[in-house]
Amino acid sequence: MSALKSRDPMNSARTQPNGGAWLWPDPQEVTAPAVRAGRPVRSGALPASGQWPSDPPAPFWPPAPEGGERAPRALRAVETPEPAALEEYDALSLPEEPIRGTFGFQANPGYSAAPAQALHAPMPGATAAALGAAQAGWADPVPAGPAPSPAFDPSPSRLAYRLNRLWLTPLVRNFLRLGLPLLVVAAFAGAWASKPENREMVTGQIAQTVEWVQNQPMFRVTGIEVEARSPEVAQGVEQLLGLSFPLSSWDLDLTELRARAESLDAVERAWLQIRSGGVLEVRIAERVPAMIWRNGEVLDLVDDEGHRVARLATRAARADLPLIAGAGAPEAISEAQALWTAAAPIQGRIRGLVRVGERRWDVVLDRNQRILLPETGALEALERVVAMSEGAQQLLSRDVTIVDMRQPVRPTLRLTAEAMTELTRNRTETRGAPRR
Amino acid sequence: MTDLYESQRAMRNLRRQAMQRGVIAVMDIGTHKVACLILKFGASDGPQEGFGVGNMAGQAAFRVIGAGTTCSRGIRFGEIAAMRETERAVRTALQNAQKMAQTRVDHAILTFSGGDIRSYGLEGNVELEADRVSENDIARVLDACDTPDIGHGREVLHAQPVNFVLDHRSGLSDPRGQAGRNLGCDMHLLSVGTDVVQNLIHCLKRCDVEVAGLAAAPYVSGRAALVEDEQELGAAAIDMGGGTTSLSIFIKGHMIYADTVKLGGDHITGDIAKVLTIPYSTAERIKTLHGGLFATGQDDRQRIEIGGNSGDWDKDRRTITRTELIGIMRPRMGEILEELRARLDIAGFDHLPSQQVVLTGGGSQVPGLLEMAARVLGTQVRLGRPIRVPGLPQAATAPGYSAIVGLCQYAAHPQDEWWDFDIPAQMFAARPLKRAMKWFRDNW
Numbered sequence: 001m002s003a004l005k006s007r008d009p010m011n012s013a014r015t016q017p018n019g020g021a022w023l024w025p026d027p028q029e030v031t032a033p034a035v036r037a038g039r040p041v042r043s044g045a046l047p048a049s050g051q052w053p054s055d056p057p058a059p060f061w062p063p064a065p066e067g068g069e070r071a072p073r074a075l076r077a078v079e080t081p082e083p084a085a086l087e088e089y090d091a092l093s094l095p096e097e098p099i100r101g102t103f104g105f106q107a108n109p110g111y112s113a114a115p116a117q118a119l120h121a122p123m124p125g126a127t128a129a130a131l132g133a134a135q136a137g138w139a140d141p142v143p144a145g146p147a148p149s150p151a152f153d154p155s156p157s158r159l160a161y162r163l164n165r166l167w168l169t170p171l172v173r174n175f176l177r178l179g180l181p182l183l184v185v186a187a188f189a190g191a192w193a194s195k196p197e198n199r200e201m202v203t204g205q206i207a208q209t210v211e212w213v214q215n216q217p218m219f220r221v222t223g224i225e226v227e228a229r230s231p232e233v234a235q236g237v238e239q240l241l242g243l244s245f246p247l248s249s250w251d252l253d254l255t256e257l258r259a260r261a262e263s264l265d266a267v268e269r270a271w272l273q274i275r276s277g278g279v280l281e282v283r284i285a286e287r288v289p290a291m292i293w294r295n296g297e298v299l300d301l302v303d304d305e306g307h308r309v310a311r312l313a314t315r316a317a318r319a320d321l322p323l324i325a326g327a328g329a330p331e332a333i334s335e336a337q338a339l340w341t342a343a344a345p346i347q348g349r350i351r352g353l354v355r356v357g358e359r360r361w362d363v364v365l366d367r368n369q370r371i372l373l374p375e376t377g378a379l380e381a382l383e384r385v386v387a388m389s390e391g392a393q394q395l396l397s398r399d400v401t402i403v404d405m406r407q408p409v410r411p412t413l414r415l416t417a418e419a420m421t422e423l424t425r426n427r428t429e430t431r432g433a434p435r436r
Numbered sequence: 437m438t439d440l441y442e443s444q445r446a447m448r449n450l451r452r453q454a455m456q457r458g459v460i461a462v463m464d465i466g467t468h469k470v471a472c473l474i475l476k477f478g479a480s481d482g483p484q485e486g487f488g489v490g491n492m493a494g495q496a497a498f499r500v501i502g503a504g505t506t507c508s509r510g511i512r513f514g515e516i517a518a519m520r521e522t523e524r525a526v527r528t529a530l531q532n533a534q535k536m537a538q539t540r541v542d543h544a545i546l547t548f549s550g551g552d553i554r555s556y557g558l559e560g561n562v563e564l565e566a567d568r569v570s571e572n573d574i575a576r577v578l579d580a581c582d583t584p585d586i587g588h589g590r591e592v593l594h595a596q597p598v599n600f601v602l603d604h605r606s607g608l609s610d611p612r613g614q615a616g617r618n619l620g621c622d623m624h625l626l627s628v629g630t631d632v633v634q635n636l637i638h639c640l641k642r643c644d645v646e647v648a649g650l651a652a653a654p655y656v657s658g659r660a661a662l663v664e665d666e667q668e669l670g671a672a673a674i675d676m677g678g679g680t681t682s683l684s685i686f687i688k689g690h691m692i693y694a695d696t697v698k699l700g701g702d703h704i705t706g707d708i709a710k711v712l713t714i715p716y717s718t719a720e721r722i723k724t725l726h727g728g729l730f731a732t733g734q735d736d737r738q739r740i741e742i743g744g745n746s747g748d749w750d751k752d753r754r755t756i757t758r759t760e761l762i763g764i765m766r767p768r769m770g771e772i773l774e775e776l777r778a779r780l781d782i783a784g785f786d787h788l789p790s791q792q793v794v795l796t797g798g799g800s801q802v803p804g805l806l807e808m809a810a811r812v813l814g815t816q817v818r819l820g821r822p823i824r825v826p827g828l829p830q831a832a833t834a835p836g837y838s839a840i841v842g843l844c845q846y847a848a849h850p851q852d853e854w855w856d857f858d859i860p861a862q863m864f865a866a867r868p869l870k871r872a873m874k875w876f877r878d879n880w
Contacts, residue, residue: 153524154506154528155506155509155524155525155527155528156527156528156531158527161527161530161531161643161644162644164531164534164535165534165540165644168534168535168538168539168540169540170539
């Protein structure tokens with residue numbers, strides 16, 4: 001590198017015979033004496049006569065192997081170093097340190113601790129064309145690369161240093177990395193959303209998308225299927241739900257539909273499910289009527305909790321169920337059931353149970369007989385009456401209108417008028433008491 | 437003296453504050469390189485002291501999280517010669533270390549070898565006030581040490597109590613709580629040029645970093661390079677730097693002498709450059725790669741291309757043999773070692789029970805130095821590397837980093853200094869009253 005470069009300033013000023021291309025050896029230089037520009041040239045630096053004039057000069061280092069012919073060499077500066085020949089130079093050259101500064105004249109070695117030039121690295125600026133030309137025949141080795149940079153200073157400037165420290169401050173750093181982008185995004189989003197038409201567009205888009213998704217076929221419900229014990233109830237529930245198909249399953253509020261289905265008196269419980277195939281399945285558990293309640297002029301079926309089940313047209317339609325009457329009767333239906341069970345021996349004669357004043361029960365029998373039961377202990381009182389009527393006394397088959405058990409310690413009977421007359425007569429006859 | 441006392445106390449407070457914050461930088465501002473390490477205190481995953489692990493000398497407490505090294509600029513003989521240049525070098529090292537640590541540091545502890553370090557041995561003696569040694573007595577006896585005339589424009593860098601004497605019992609390291617009547621103390625005082633220190637502090641201030649402590653390079657490199665028994669039995673640590681070669685003598689775990697020779701590796705480089713007329717950078721590289729101190733026959737055959745940038749083919753193609761290079765380096769190294777020998781003789785190193793010499797610093801890597809130093813400095817010579825501290829990069833385990841590694845230790849486990857004890861000023865105010873009470877008690 002240095003050999004060629006040292007010629008560089010000299011020869012470039014001269015006109016080249018072949019149009020600016022380099023000719024080597026220079027005829028002028030060949031004829032010139034060994035002293036040029038006042039500097040004595042060492043004889044070793046001159047080309048050997050055997051290579052003269054077509055071969056470039058062989059470097060005197062490393063020495064040629066003994067006995068071997070010196071191979072003609074290209075310029076070291078532009079050749080790729082041969083590993084064997086340059087083995088010992090590898091330690092010298094620092095390939096990771098590129099050449100800085102100008103060629104030939106190191107303008108400023110810079111401030112790096114490592115030497116600023118690598119002795120045997122190929123010229124970094126030499127392009128492939130220049131390399132090839134140089135190897136072929138001593139072309140212009142001046143690199144076509146970028147202009148050499150001024151001295152390299154690795155130290156950060158004061159401003160860069162301060163900015164770097166600022167960047168390493170956690171608060172600033174977090175703000176710049178997270179806070180500022182968020183702020184910017186929020187500002188843009190806010191500015192955009194401040195226009196009502198933008199907001200409307202967004203809500204419209206959302207609604208449209210939601211509608212589109214909800215109207216997908218997999219969400220479509222096309223029919224209803226009500227499973228109930230009686231077809232009347234099933235029909236009633238279907239009518240009550242009042243759904244018009246097809247509709248999306250997203251529009252169905254099953255909880256609300258269930259509440260609506262259960263609002264029907266005959267329905268005790270309802271289970272709703274959207275089955276595959278787009279069918280809304282409603283399973284109904286109906287109320288089982290336990291008694292008939294004569295509510296004023298109408299007959300209602302009530303279940304064993306006292307809840308109304310359905311309207312009954314005639315008593316004869318459900319002759320198997322006992323009849324209760326009076327205000328507040330359904331509320332005390334459990335007591336009525338207990339009384340009904342306890343009155344099993346006289347069930348054939350019972351026409352119904354009447355709630356009196358919403359506090360106590362009357363048992364109404366045929367033949368206008370009536371058993372008045374107390375508020376508390378009605379069951380025991382009825383059992384006593386049943387025992388009296390079933391035993392030897394045959395109480396209820398006698399001419400009694402009312403068995404008054406309202407005072408359990410003092411049961412009272414009311415006889416019919418004929419029975420009373422007969423009783424009076426009997427007493428008079430037996431005791432001789434005057435006629436009253 | 438008092439303002440120095442105050443400034444050293446202020447630095448100590450800064451150091452404590454920085455340690456509470458958890459991050460502190462240590463910087464070695466040398467002639468050849470400026471190195472910076474960033475230490476993180478508190479969170480340590482290194483070995484803990486305990487079973488099987490000996491005294492870790494406080495190393496378990498910190499971890500190196502950042503390191504930056506750059507060639508120093510504008511520094512000669514360990515002192516700032518061009519402030520702006522030095523500031524750039526410090527900025528480079530700090531920024532590299534901060535980048536590696538991903539944190540910023542606001543406090544730095546410095547070490548340097550310039551400033552013409554001089555070493556003094558002081559002693560003081562006081563009567564105890566009570567029958568046992570209290571903290572106050574320590575402060576009083578340190579205060580009673582007669583300060584020598586350290587010269588104009590100089591101030592105290594280190595003032596370390598190295599020995600306590602209690603009623604003819606010498607060699608006490610911690611006399612607090614012991615019974616006695618008379619307490620004496622030996623103190624080692626290291627003085628340094630004020631301007632050098634002020635320049636360094638100003639330079640760091642221009643880099644937005646506050647100086648939280650100062651330490652002399654021979655002291656901290658001795659702490660890093662000497663193993664514990666060498667510090668106990670007595671040894672000299674020689675830190676061969678770029679511009680200065682510093683020397684510290686340790687015994688019983690304390691430094692008792694420190695000195696610097698204003699000769700170093702840069703002078704060897706300069707010799708090579710001048711003799712061969714090559715640039716300093718090339719000379720430095722040739723010295724580093726091919727340098728040596730003992731020539732052999734093989735070295736006559738090994739040729740070194742020294743290159744050049746003159747543009748003259750002949751000049752740039754020069755080669756020298758390694759023997760020539762050794763011939764250049766050897767006399768300068770011999771001069772350095774002779775100078776060190778003279779300083780060791782002044783310090784009375786011959787009278788120490790152990791004559792161990794430990795060579796460390798970047799200059800100690802020259803091949804053959806051990807043999808050469810053994811001829812000059814005595815037979816017990818070894819090369820020292822800094823101890824291992826957690827998180828230290830592999831590149832910073834070379835001998836050239838022993839000063840900064842020692843500074844890490846110093847930051848984690850500072851030696852007690854004079855100013856670490858309260859100034860017994862309040863005692864002066866209390867003394868007349870106490871004296872009056874004593875007079876009353878004696879006369880009534």
